[in-house]
Amino acid sequence: MGSLRDVLSPFTAWKHVIETPVTLKNPIGREAADRYRGFHQNDTEKCIGCGSCETICQNAAIDMVPVDDPKEGDSGLRPQIDYGRCCWCALCVDVCMTGSLTMSNEYTWVDTDPDAFRFIPGVDEKPWDAIAKGYQRPGERMLSGLTRPEMMEMEPEARIDNFDEIVAGYSREQAVLEADRCVECGLCVATCPVHMDIPDYIAAIREGDYDLGTQILYETNPFSEVCGRVCTHKCETVCAAQYEGEPIAIRWLKRHIIDNVSEERRLEIVGTPQVLPTGRKVAIVGAGPAGLTTAYDLARQGHAVTVYEAQDHAGGMMRYGIPEYRLPYDALDRDIAVIRAQGVEIKTGVRIGSDITLAQLKADNDAVVLGIGLHMGRSTRVPGSDAPGVEAAIDLLRRITAGEEVPVPKKVAVIGGGNVAMDIARSMARLQKQKYGAVGVTVTALEDFAHFLADKEEVTESIEEGIEILDARGPQEMVTFKSGKRKGEVKGLRTWKVISIFDDQGRFAPQYDEADEIVHEAEMVVEAIGQMADVSLLGDELTEALQWNRGRIAVDADGHTSEPWLWAGGDSVHGPDVIHAVADGHKLAASVSAMLAAKAEVAK
Amino acid sequence: MKDIDKSFKKDTETDFPLREEMRPRKVTTPDGQVIDIDPLQDYFCQEPPKVHRKSYSAIVEGFYNWARANSLWILGFGTGCGAIEMRPLMTPRFDAYRYGIQWRPTPRQSNLLVISGYLSVKTLKRAIRAYEQMPQPKYVVGLGSCTINGGMYWDSYNTIKKLDEYLPVDLYIAGCMPRPEALLAGLMDLKKLIRKGEAEGANRYAENFDWYKANQKSVIKDWDMPDYSW
């Protein structure tokens, strides 16, 4: 038995009878903690419909449902959440790439209808839409990495006196790290002009299955080496990863695959055409990305394809426009070798119009495809632009590639702010370094740095290499020697400060601050303000017969010109860009092939 | 979504044998008499549930509904993790008793069956029997995701996904688990339903008895009880 104290002590509890009860007066609807994980909210403007929330949901509680039409970088889908499944673990919020999906701290939802517990946050109006409290992913906690592994690059001192490739490519470890950041949403696929299966080949990297990766690459693009290096990577601009860090380095990952597959293995994987020859013949003018892609596709279908190239080597602008330090020639050759292996015959050094006429091609073939590119530089047409010492960038680049001797003065001025301007500036800088041990290149661009046309890394690297880049400067005159032995030759470039480039209607009409004038001393002025196609090969008669659209050959959606036997595509039709040219090539091939099939049907 | 093995087929051939103690047999009584025993027939009532009409007078029915609403007796039967959220309501902090809500230990004295979260097949069997033993009118509240569409046990081999296939549910409360406050809000909503005379789940159960039984039997393989028990 216990003591009397044990018997009496319980009675002290009676003191509570006069105290205020601890009961909550009105518990219904009581506000939850500030960071309570309650019902979902979604900022549908911010949401890109990448579906990461759906993928990560362990309870299969999320469906992606269409609420809008897809746009670039937005699938138009939005998550619909089934509260008959959700367990409020907030993994979806933690993984949300844009941070649009959050949770309010509201938690009371009672309904007699079990089907009512399914809703699209942000679209179906709910009482908690405007609640600011609740769970948001803490900023510093990300489920995926934020930054790309740093690409190993040559230091400026090491790279400036040669044309060796600057970028080393990812190592296996780096590539896996980067591939792991991909959420496989596939938004990039639509944006890529050729719709490469980007998430799939990134997954192949993760698995270490480079053969599969190569196979996926070749399904949509025969220029993996090229695109792995110099693609304009539109895909990276819509990448879901960019909303929380850097976009996935899709281009480098593509290159990583192709770096890990030997040329022989690549030929084995891609193989040769698995169909009987159709007996149809197609001539393609220009061995650039558009022409070669067309050739690759048509050859795979069993057609006999001949490519005519005016230069000594195939590759077009990829070889003659892009400097070697960005795209080594042997890499390009490896891509072309695969295309050749499909039975494509490439006749180099054959100029249409002089060596063989288009009429001849038309007569010998079932179809003719023009992929002639933009090989003529535009001129600024300012005073003195026809003086000796004024060069077209595209022409200079071609001559450097072809191994011709080009003049290398100590001081060079470049007009233009695009990638071609950077290419020629950096190429000239290298030649100067080799010759004089010092760089003396000035780039004057019409645009200011905020609106620069060239890629950021191009600009950064140029500056690293000692190139002077001046933004918002409009060329006014090529200053020439007025007298002396070098009379008429260029001695400088006079530019004015640009106030605005476009007028109110958006037309090109630059305004200058004439007081801010600089004369850039230079013995060579390079114009890099754009290119045009050399359409002289068409001949007068055909030029007359074809329809034109602002100086370019008019084509329909499939690349078919107004002449039934003639197709055209690539840079000359759609402007300069490798990946667009490849896309065009596929389109042309499909169109030509459809026509050939129709012909075969008729022949039967 | 999880990957699924398309070639997987569940075993639909094998019948589960009736348990030994449920089989009909002969028993010798202490005084030497030999009697036949069929537990399924002898121990249980075989009468199906009836549809009970409302009171003839609307005023009386209204008063009754008011009384029913303000005297909710919950069967203290926690089927899943949600039972843990039901307990705070009994504590001084929430004090559900002030709303006329209390917990009863026996289905006979309860009007409300709260299916508190996931319901495994094994528990479903008990829940059905408990529900059927409750006097009419009776109510069922589904607590949490699991009762709505399986919740986090959506791919489990032994929990049911849709509670309304097996019992007539009056009300669902979303959450995993719902907080006690949400549960209390749900009970207040149920009170409104009862007062409006819309909580007639027991009659729905009686009207669609065959459908409910078929659904119940489709998942409970060892059905060794009568179709209706009270």
Place this chain on the structure above:
Amino acid sequence: MRELIEHLTPRYSLGAPVFQRPGLTFVDVKRDKLRALLLDLRDKHGFTHLVLLTAVDWLEEGRFQLTYLLNNRAADQTLGLRLYLDRANPMGDTIHDIWPTAATYQRELREMFGIAFPGSPRVDEEFILEGWTDMPPYRRDFDTLAYSQQTFVERGGRETHEPRATMKHKLYPEG
């Protein structure tokens, strides 16, 4: 721990030990040596507590792994014994007489993995499952989602769309 393992290895032909972390060691054992080893560990080396007995289904390798987790409380040491059984005809040896709790674990393994433990009390009776006629559900070739879909009714009306396919369908229907 290392000394103990070194001491026991020749006598019970143990496999190579894995020193997971301080206080936790795993080692492979042979079936015919298990019983003697367990008794030795319990009676002479202070491993008096059977923490758990569980199984792993190595489907690809065609075997079950039984893990006997023993704890020496005084020395704060846990020793996991791994024993491999043929998956086609899994037969374990009951140790309920060494640790009575093992009988419960063995009932569970019998029901969930289909591993037989002849002689273990009530081992063939239903344990957690009721009216189960399918293959033991913890086996990895038992697809729980597929089984669930074939058995239970889910709430209808749900349909999801893949972003990539939706965009492909809408933005470039031609392919």
Place this chain on the structure above:
Amino acid sequence: MSFEWIHVAYAALTLFIVINYGMIMTALVRKIGARVSGRYGIPIWQNYIDLAKNIALRSKVTHGAMFYLGPVFRLTGGVGLLLFVPTIYGSVMHQNFSYAGDLILALYFVFFGTLGMALGAGESGHPHAAIGVSRGLAQVTTAELPLALAVYALSLQYQTIDITEIVAAQQGSLFNWTLFTNPLATVAALFGLVGTMMRSPFDVVMAPQEIPIGPPTEYHSSYLALMQTNRVLFPVAKVVIFMNLFFGGATNWAEFAVKAFAIYMIPVLIGVVNPRFRVEQSIRFFLKWGLPVGILAIVTV
């Protein structure tokens, strides 16, 4: 005292007042208990709602005549106890049917309800009910032992078995109450009171948490309503006996209300703050502490 029919009406009125008094008082006591544990507790009219709800239930399952009679017997116990005891001393209206030997009858009625319950619950066939009944009877028997002994002591002291006479003997002064004239008997009787009021620590039989609610496990709807009515009536009736025997009875309704409430509060005071005894613990307690006090009360008279 001669019988007149009007007494039936008077008794019904007493019954009505006492039931309502019990309804309100038990709710109030529950509220007080709730306050002790720091909450608000049930609304004061909750007992009426529960009663109405139980009557309003549509389906009723019966297990035979005895099942039905169980609660009836139980209620009879309560009603009988009340009716054969003078509720208000000296009042013609609420004298009820008290007669010369009513003390013995009252003692019988205290037990009668439990017996009826045992029969009814047994009929339900529910094993929990059977377990509950055996546990309940065992406990109640030992709890009533000190009460019975106290009553004997009282009848020895006052030389009568007429409650009205016992009450009459206590009139005049506060110190004429049995509480002061025979405190040992009072204490012994209070053991009985605390033990049979179905409150902690002696409520393991009917506690919801224990072998689900024991004897009434099968009772529901109207049957339960009957039992509920009894549950508010019976304690008050029992309290009335104690009031009459030990606390000087009541001469008007106000005195009745105060005294009944005060006596009712004795088990409440203990019950609210104490945990439950198991059945065998309870039995041991009554035999060890209640029984000697009861015997002592008889011996000292």
